[in-house]
Structure formats: C-alpha cells, structure tokens
Amino acid sequence: MKKLQKADYIKMYSFMLKIRRFEERAAQLYGMGKIGGFCHLYIGQEAVVVGILMTINKNDSVVTTYRDHGHMIARGLDPKRIMAELTGREDGYSAGKGGSMHMFSKENNFYGGHGIVGAQVPIGTGIAFTHKYNGEKNICRTYIGDGAMNNGQVFEAFNLAALWKLPVLYIIENNKYGMGTSVDRAAAGLDLYKRGEAFGIPGEKVDGMNVFSVIEAADKAGKYVREGNGPYIIEVQTYRYRGHSMSDPAKYRTKEELDNYKQTDPIEIVKAEILKKKIATNDEIEKINKDILEEIKNAAEFAINSPFPKDSELYTDVYL
Amino acid sequence: MPALSPTMTEGNLSKWLIKKGDTVKAGDLIAEIETDKATMEVEAVDEGVVLDLLFKEGEANIPVNKAIAIIGDPNEKVELKKEAPIEKVIEEKKIEINIETKIENKKDDIIDTPSPKIEEDRNLSSEEITMRQALRDTMAEEMRKDNKVFILGEEVAEYQGAYKVTQGLLEEFGKERVLDTPISEHGFTGLAVGAAFKGLRPILEFMTFNFSMQAIDQIINSAAKTLYMSGGQINCPIVFRGPNGAAAQVAAQHSQDFSSWYSQVPGLKVIAPSTPYNAKGLLRSAISDPNPVIFLENEILYGLKGPVNNDINFSIPIGKANIEKEGKDLTIVTYSIMLQKSKEAALRLKEEYNLDAEIIDLQTLRPLDMETILNSVKKTNRLITVEESWPFGSVGSEIANIVQRDAFDYLDSPVIKVNSADVPMPYALSLEKLYLPQVDDIINAAKKVSYIK
Numbered sequence: 001m002k003k004l005q006k007a008d009y010i011k012m013y014s015f016m017l018k019i020r021r022f023e024e025r026a027a028q029l030y031g032m033g034k035i036g037g038f039c040h041l042y043i044g045q046e047a048v049v050v051g052i053l054m055t056i057n058k059n060d061s062v063v064t065t066y067r068d069h070g071h072m073i074a075r076g077l078d079p080k081r082i083m084a085e086l087t088g089r090e091d092g093y094s095a096g097k098g099g100s101m102h103m104f105s106k107e108n109n110f111y112g113g114h115g116i117v118g119a120q121v122p123i124g125t126g127i128a129f130t131h132k133y134n135g136e137k138n139i140c141r142t143y144i145g146d147g148a149m150n151n152g153q154v155f156e157a158f159n160l161a162a163l164w165k166l167p168v169l170y171i172i173e174n175n176k177y178g179m180g181t182s183v184d185r186a187a188a189g190l191d192l193y194k195r196g197e198a199f200g201i202p203g204e205k206v207d208g209m210n211v212f213s214v215i216e217a218a219d220k221a222g223k224y225v226r227e228g229n230g231p232y233i234i235e236v237q238t239y240r241y242r243g244h245s246m247s248d249p250a251k252y253r254t255k256e257e258l259d260n261y262k263q264t265d266p267i268e269i270v271k272a273e274i275l276k277k278k279i280a281t282n283d284e285i286e287k288i289n290k291d292i293l294e295e296i297k298n299a300a301e302f303a304i305n306s307p308f309p310k311d312s313e314l315y316t317d318v319y320l
Numbered sequence: 321m322p323a324l325s326p327t328m329t330e331g332n333l334s335k336w337l338i339k340k341g342d343t344v345k346a347g348d349l350i351a352e353i354e355t356d357k358a359t360m361e362v363e364a365v366d367e368g369v370v371l372d373l374l375f376k377e378g379e380a381n382i383p384v385n386k387a388i389a390i391i392g393d394p395n396e397k398v399e400l401k402k403e404a405p406i407e408k409v410i411e412e413k414k415i416e417i418n419i420e421t422k423i424e425n426k427k428d429d430i431i432d433t434p435s436p437k438i439e440e441d442r443n444l445s446s447e448e449i450t451m452r453q454a455l456r457d458t459m460a461e462e463m464r465k466d467n468k469v470f471i472l473g474e475e476v477a478e479y480q481g482a483y484k485v486t487q488g489l490l491e492e493f494g495k496e497r498v499l500d501t502p503i504s505e506h507g508f509t510g511l512a513v514g515a516a517f518k519g520l521r522p523i524l525e526f527m528t529f530n531f532s533m534q535a536i537d538q539i540i541n542s543a544a545k546t547l548y549m550s551g552g553q554i555n556c557p558i559v560f561r562g563p564n565g566a567a568a569q570v571a572a573q574h575s576q577d578f579s580s581w582y583s584q585v586p587g588l589k590v591i592a593p594s595t596p597y598n599a600k601g602l603l604r605s606a607i608s609d610p611n612p613v614i615f616l617e618n619e620i621l622y623g624l625k626g627p628v629n630n631d632i633n634f635s636i637p638i639g640k641a642n643i644e645k646e647g648k649d650l651t652i653v654t655y656s657i658m659l660q661k662s663k664e665a666a667l668r669l670k671e672e673y674n675l676d677a678e679i680i681d682l683q684t685l686r687p688l689d690m691e692t693i694l695n696s697v698k699k700t701n702r703l704i705t706v707e708e709s710w711p712f713g714s715v716g717s718e719i720a721n722i723v724q725r726d727a728f729d730y731l732d733s734p735v736i737k738v739n740s741a742d743v744p745m746p747y748a749l750s751l752e753k754l755y756l757p758q759v760d761d762i763i764n765a766a767k768k769v770s771y772i773k
Contacts (some may be wrong), residue, residue: 024347028365031322032385038326061518095551104550111517111554116541122507123542126514133470133496133520153538156507163502247325249358293346293367317552318586320610 001219006279008054012211013270014288015053016046019070020267021296022079023242026069026086030246034304035086039100042070044241047266048173049074051214051236052141055222061131063111063124064143066101067173067240071143075110079299089306096309097317117178118151120144121170125157128168128231139167139225147178149192155199158231162199165230169221170196172235173208179244180252193235201231208238209264212273322362323384324355331355332380333388342370344391351388368392435640435683438597441629448625454596455485455561455617458603459523461632463493466521469607472499472512473525473562482527483563483622509535509560513542516558516612523607526562529578529616543612544587559606561615564592565657565708568620569752572744577709579655582614583685584713589638590685592616594659596626598683601636609638616685618657641689643696647678650702650769653693653719655682658706658757665706665762672763673772685715693719694727701732702769706762711739733769738762 023041030039042049045067053074064071072082077093085092086100093103103113111127114120124142131138148154149172161168172192176183184190193203202224206217214236221232239261243250250258274280280288321331332354338344344364351362371390375382382388438444449457463469470493475482477490477500490498501508505526512522526532532539543556565577583590589611593599599617606613636642644659645666654662659681669675678696682689697703703723705716716737723735741755767773 021346024363024365027363028322031324031362033323036326063514093551094549094553097551098549102546102549104546104553106550106553111514112546112550114542116537119510119537119542122510122538123514123517125507126511126516127518128514129511130515130518130520133515153506153510156502156504157510159502159504160507160511164499243360247328247355247357249355249360251358317548317550319589320547320552320555 001216004215009270009274009277009279010288012050012054013267013274013285014292015050015074016211016267016270017289018079018292018296019046019050019073021292022069022073022083022299025296025300026083027242027246029083029087029300029304035100036088037099038066039086039246040067040244041240041242041246042067044261044266045173045175045208045238046070047211047214047269048171048208048236048238051211052171052218054215055218056141057138059109059136059138061109061111061124061127061138061140062143063120063127063140064113065117065120065145065148066113066115067145068103068113069100072103072105072110075105075108077105077108077110079296080302083299083303084306087303087306088308089303090309091302091306095313095317097313117145118148118153121148121154122157122160125161125166125168128161128166129164131167132164137226139169139222141169141171144170144172145178146172146174146176146183146192147181147186149195150186155195158196158199158201161231162196162201165228167225167228168231169218169225170231170233172233173238174235175238175240177240177244177252180248182252191235193233196231196233201233203233203235205235205237208236209261209266210269211266321382321384321386321388322353324353324360324362325357328355328357328384330381330383333375333377333382334359335377336373337361338370338389340370340373344368344370364391366391369394433637433640435636435642436601436629437642438595438627443629443631443634444627445630446627448627449596450622451593451596451599451617451624452483452485452622454600454628455603456487456489458600459486459607460489460492462604462607463489463497465632468519469521469523470497470499471523471525472501472508474501474503474527476500476525481525483619485617485622486525505531505534506538510538510542512558513538513556516543516556517546517554521557521607523559523561526560528574528619529562529564530574530576532560532562532578539588539612539614540585544585547611548587555610556612557610559603559613559615561603561606562617563619563622564616565618566745566752566756569747569749571747575745577707577740579616579685579707580709580714580717583688583715583718588612588614588686590614590616591638591683592656592685593683594621594656594681596624596628598636598642598681600628601634602638602683604635605638608635613638616656621657636683639684639687639689641692642681642683643692644679644681645677647676647700649676649700650704650766651678651680651693651696651700652704652706652762652766653680653682653716654706655685655715656708658708661757661759662706662762665759665766668759668763669766673767673770675766675770677766682715688715688718690719690722690726694723697723697727698730701730703731703735704738704762704765704769705735706738706757708740708756711737711742714739733771736765736769738765
C-alpha cells in the first residue's frame with residue numbers, strides 16, 4: 001500500500017471533522033424544525049467512510065444506506081446542497097424530493113441513499129455487474145448496516161456476486177445496533193464478516209474507530225476486488241454516538257458504553273497522529289477547525305435560504 | 321428548546337450540563353431535555369462563552385424553539401430573539417378543488433401518435449407467428465441494435481426459457497448477455513435494477529409474475545421511485561416481463577393477475593399485449609423506454625398465432641389503446657387474454673341480441689388511455705369492463721371512476737365490471753372455470769347495461 005502523505009493526514013482529518021460538524025448542525029436544524037422526517041446521524045462512524053475514501057478511484061461507484069450524509073461529504077459532494085436536501089429545498093441534491101435518506105449524485109457515481117434496509121445490497125451488486133459488463137476496472141463499494149446482515153436479499157446478492165465474480169466490495173458498518181436491537185440479540189453468530197464464507201467470499205474484521213486500520217483493510221480488499229477475484233467483505237467495528245435517528249434517546253445502551261467509545265474517538269486519533277508526526281501545529285489544526293465550522297455554518301445558512309421546490313415540481317421526475 | 325422528535329412541541333429542561341461563564345465548543349453537551357418520548361442530551365453547535373441560562377433546571381413545558389441559553393462572545397452585544405416560533409414549513413394550503421388536475425396526466429404525457437391498426441398495416445407478414453415467437457424476435461432485434469440490452473432470469477439461457485420465449489438467444493448473444501439466474505428473485509431483481517441505474521437496459525424475465533412478489537420491494541421502492549427521489553438524476557430503463565394471471569389448473573399461488581397492483585404505482589408503466597402483432601410493437605417500445613416497464617404476458621396466449629409487422633423499427637406507442645372493433649350500442653373495455661373472450665361475446669351479442677359492441681383493447685394499463693375510452697362511452701353511452709383481475713380496486717374500478725366523473729351525463733346505465741371471483745384461484749377444473757370471467761358473464765353484463773332481460 002502506498003505510504004500516506006502529509007496531505008493525506010490533513011485530508012482525513014478535514015473530512016472527518018467536516019462530517020461531524022455537518023451532523024451536529026443538521027441536529028440543530030432538526031431541533032429548529034428546519035429538517036423534518038427521519039434523520040440518521042453519522043457521528044462516531046466517520047473513520048469508516050473516510051478510511052475507505054482514501055483507497056478509491058474516481059470512477060468507482062458507491063451505494064449506501066439511509067445513514068448517508070457522511071458518505072456524500074466523503075464523496076466530495078457539496079455540503080450546501082446536502083444540507084439543502086435535508087431542509088427539503090430546491091437546491092438539494094434531489095431537488096427536495098428525496099430528503100435525508102434518499103440522496104444521489106449520478107455524476108459522482110453516488111447511487112444513494114436507500115431507505116429500505118438491505119435493498120442497496122443487490123443494487124450495489126448490480127452496479128458492479130455493470131462495471132464488469134462494460135469491461136471496466138472500476139468497483140462498486142456497497143455499504144451494509146449490521147441490521148441488514150439478517151436480511152435475505154443480502155445473501156441472495158452475495159451468492160450472485162460470488163457466482164458471477166462481480167467487482168463489489170461489501171463494507172459492513174457494524175455500529176452494534178440495528179435501531180434499538182443490539183447485534184447479539186439479532187444475529188446468530190456475531191462474526192458478520194464470515195457470512196460470505198459459504199459463498200467463498202473472503203472477509204475480515206477491522207477496527208472502525210481507527211482510520212488507519214480501515215485504510216489498510218480497504219486497500220487490500222479493494223485490490224483483490226479490482227483484480228477480478230470477485231467480491232470481498234470488510235466488517236468495520238464502529239459506533240454511533242447518537243441514537244438511531246433523531247427521535248431515539250438510545251435507552252438500550254449505557255452511558256458508560258458510549259463514553260468508552262468516545263475515548264477512542266476517530267477524529268482525536270487522527271489529530272493525535274498529526275501532532276505526533278508534526279504534520280501540523282495546534283494552531284494550524286485550529287485554523288482547519290474554524291474553516292470547517294464556517295463552511296458548515298454557511299451550508300446551513302444556504303440550506304434554510306434556498307427556496308422550497310415549486311408546486312409544479314410535484315409532478316415532475318415521475319417518468320423520464 | 322430544540323425539537324428532538326418529529327412530533328415534539330414542548331420540552332422540559334431536566335438538567336444543565338454547563339453553567340454561566342463556561343466556554344463551550346461545538347459538540348459539547350450542554351443540557352438534558354425531556355421530550356414527549358424520552359430524555360435526551362443536547363450538544364452545542366457553536367462555540368463561545370455561556371452568557372446566560374434562561375431557564376432553571378426542572379422547568380417544564382418550554383415551547384420548541386424558545387431560547388434556553390445564550391452562548392456567544394462576551395465582548396459582543398447579543399440581541400436575543402426571545403422567541404423564534406417554529407417555522408411552519410408549509411402554510412396550510414387552501415384546499416382547492418383541483419382534484420382533476422391531480423389525477424390527470426400532464427400534457428406532455430399525452431401521446432399523439434395513434435396505435436397502428438393491424439387491418440391498415442401494409443407491412444403485415446403473410447406468415448402467422450406465435451406470440452412466443454413475436455416476443456422472442458423483438459428481444460433479439462433489440463439486442464442486436466443495442467449492446468446494453470441483456471436478458472436475465474430463471475431458465476432463460478440453457479433451458480431456452482421455461483415457456484420457450486427466449487429460445488435461441490443464448491446461442492446468438494452468448495452467456496454474457498443471456499444469463500441464467502438462481503431461483504433468487506429478490507436478489508437478481510435488485511441486481512438488475514442496479515444495472516439499469518448504472519446505464520444498462522436489462523430485460524428481466526419472471527418465470528411467472530407470481531414470483532415477482534418476492535421482488536416487489538425492488539420493483540416499487542427502487543425501480544419505480546428512484547427517478548423521483550433523485551430529483552430526476554437516476555432513471556431505470558428496465559423491462560420486467562413474463563406470464564401473468566391464470567394458466568391452466570396451476571391453482572392459487574401460480575395464477576394471480578397483477579395488473580392492478582402494478583398499475584397503481586407512479587413511476588411504472590404497465591403493458592398487457594393481447595396479440596402477436598401488438599406484442600411486437602409494445603415490447604419494442606418497452607425495451608426502448610427509459611422508465612421501468614411491467615410487461616404482462618399470458619401463458620395461454622403464447623401459442624396464439626397472428627400476422628405481425630416485421631420491420632425492426634415497428635413499434636406501438638405506450639399509452640394508446642386500440643379500438644379492436646367499432647360499435648355503437650355499448651363499449652367493452654378489456655386487455656390481455658380477455659380480448660379474445662370479449663370478441664367472442666361481441667359476435668354472440670350481435671347474433672343473439674342485435675347489439676353492436678365496440679371493443680377497446682387497452683394495450684397499456686398505465687398510463688391509461690382515458691381519451692379513447694371516454695370518446696367511446698360518449699358514443700355508446702354504456703360501458704362494461706372485462707379483465708381477469710380480482711374485482712377490488714381493479715383496472716376496471718379506476719375506469720368506472722373516471723367515466724362517472726368525466727362522462728356522467730353520457731351514461732345511460734351504471735358501469736358494470738366483469739372480473740374473476742373474489743377468492744383465491746381453486747385447483748379443480750370446474751371451479752377454475754367458475755372463477756374466471758367467461759363469455760356468458762360478458763354477455764350477461766352487456767345485457768344488463770342494455771336493460772335486456
């Protein structure tokens with residue numbers, strides 16, 4: 001794997017922080033009634049998507065679940081337009097018709113944002129099918145929550161992907177809870193990464209609080225998939241600090257458990273590395289922090305000032 | 321006071337986690353709030369010094385969006401908006417009576433090209449071919465034209481199709497474009513939808529549409545809705561095809577008619593051909609369409625023979641009905657296999673009761689060609705609908721609704737629907753016959769709307 005450059009460290013830190021600040025601001029706007037419906041925050045899981053981001057090609061595709069804001073930011077999409085989708089405005093990525101759970105950017109090969117647990121897995125497998133059909137070297141990264149790992153279509157997709165040797169990298173974001181049900185109450189057999197074994201799909205488990213571990217695993221897995229060996233599964237052990245969605249007080253877990261995870265905060269880990277390696281000074285980091293805070297503030301401002309979709313939009317985009 | 325659930329209107333301040341004079345950073349916890357559902361922690365989003373706490377711990381029923389603390393720069397004067405009422409996102413709209421425009425298709429959706437008439441077609445083949453072959457030929461023609469078109473499904477390749485509709489395709493196009501799938505509808509349907517999102521044009525064969533229920537989430541939640549949810553970015557050019565409805569004595573789980581299920585869904589187009597001629601023209605339109613299309617074939621019709629138009633560009637527009645037979649006394653609206661029974665019934669109605677029935681073959685169920693139906697009803701003043709679907713909420717139900725709304729004054733009698741029995745399909749031959757609409761049922765309905773005893 002190629003050595004991480006100084007700029008990579010800054011990139012990782014910035015993206016992770018941007019995701020966190022974005023989510024905190026989204027929570028605030030939700031509290032103010034500017035964002036409605038369901039809103040699932042990514043706080044705590046930042047190292048997963050940013051770690052994977054460090055190993056991808058521009059023409060690779062991505063598909064994920066409804067916990068998708070961080071994935072879009074990591075894809076390099078504009079926080080302004082993401083936030084504008086959350087507020088249901090004209091400038092949102094889905095023109096205000098998708099909302100938090102259903103966001104897409106075709107030009108950036110970002111295929112959602114899917115609201116039905118597990119549905120994105122066959123879809124991502126189909127996108128990988130297209131890469132292969134077209135004779136491209138690109139791969140499709142398909143994110144799966146731990147909750148979806150008990151969903152039948154996931155295994156149908158695994159079977160097809162292995163059968164047809166499709167270039168798909170499955171990333172299980174195991175944040176320990178499917179809504180309020182802990183993995184051990186939902187899954188018979190806790191090693192989710194082994195669930196491809198029957199299909200001959202290799203898998204491994206990775207510490208998802210540590211971005212460097214994620215990068216290492218993603219790099220190896222990505223190469224395996226890109227070389228035409230078929231699918232690969234990475235199970236990333238992570239943790240969401242917030243509830244499942246905005247209205248979830250997360251009573252099903254203890255404060256100690258949460259505090260424990262906060263001790264290994266993914267952003268703090270990167271920051272410590274940056275300082276240790278003297279890649280940036282404290283002041284320089286403060287400057288990044290301030291810039292990101294400002295950028296996200298502007299995104300929020302933009303999102304609440306963007307107009308609502310026109311009434312006539314109700315009937316557009318049903319058919320092409 | 322933040323709204324911490326979609327339904328919260330006020331909250332109780334359980335506990336402050338900060339005090340006046342503290343410096344807080346974005347992400348720090350500042351308070352515990354009790355909502356209508358639970359107690360939750362609230363974080364600061366901005367940085368600054370806690371200048372004031374506006375409520376004491378334990379204070380209850382604080383309205384959402386009321387300021388509870390001031391965080392800022394101690395050197396700047398803070399102007400407090402004591403209350404920023406929660407934004408009522410959309411004002412209660414005046415309920416205008418514009419229901420009609422809501423149901424009506426948009427102007428651009430209305431297709432101006434009429435459905436070609438077989439009796440006027442100058443390129444009609446001298447040879448008659450089966451519906452099965454018409455479908456096969458059309459798929460092969462489109463696969464030759466466009467490399468992005470491929471077919472997948474159970475037994476479509478080596479077995480040559482469970483009903484031989486894909487015969488010879490594997491030999492011509494190879495296993496990269498004609499793919500046998502495992503018995504895994506949910507999985508391979510989702511896969512095909514993903515492939516369509518990414519720009520391929522899959523033709524997905526369900527061995528029968530009964531098995532599409534295994535995959536219906538992918539068809540509706542993914543294929544039909546994504547264009548809308550993506551603000552027009554991601555379309556899904558896919559054809560879901562296969563036999564629909566009853567075959568012969570295959571009983572309840574293999575005989576369901578799904579026409580009204582799929583026709584209910586915005587984002588899908590639904591087609592039900594009735595002859596080799598329209599099967600060719602409609603399947604070509606379906607494969608070329610940029611939207612997801614449900615193409616409902618009928619197993620019993622696979623062997624039906626008829627002439628076709630062999631021009632490889634011949635197509636029949638989606639959304640246009642065909643007036644199969646003109647008439648003046650009553651209108652019979654039908655589709656798929658019930659066209660044959662309706663034609664039989666029309667012959668007998670003429671012979672036995674001197675009734676001249678007009679028969680409309682819908683061809684497309686969604687978008688529905690209401691213009692053709694309404695024009696016919698305005699002429700004949702009587703309408704029956706004939707379909708294999710269960711009666712509750714069937715295609716005929718929607719037609720009856722629109723006709724009573726838009727042509728009420730033209731009707732000389734209530735609309736009558738002829739459907740299958742409202743029960744699961746029985747196995748016994750005798751009961752199966754009772755279940756399905758028969759020619760006599762159509763004749764009885766025609767007599768009833770014509771007030772003939």
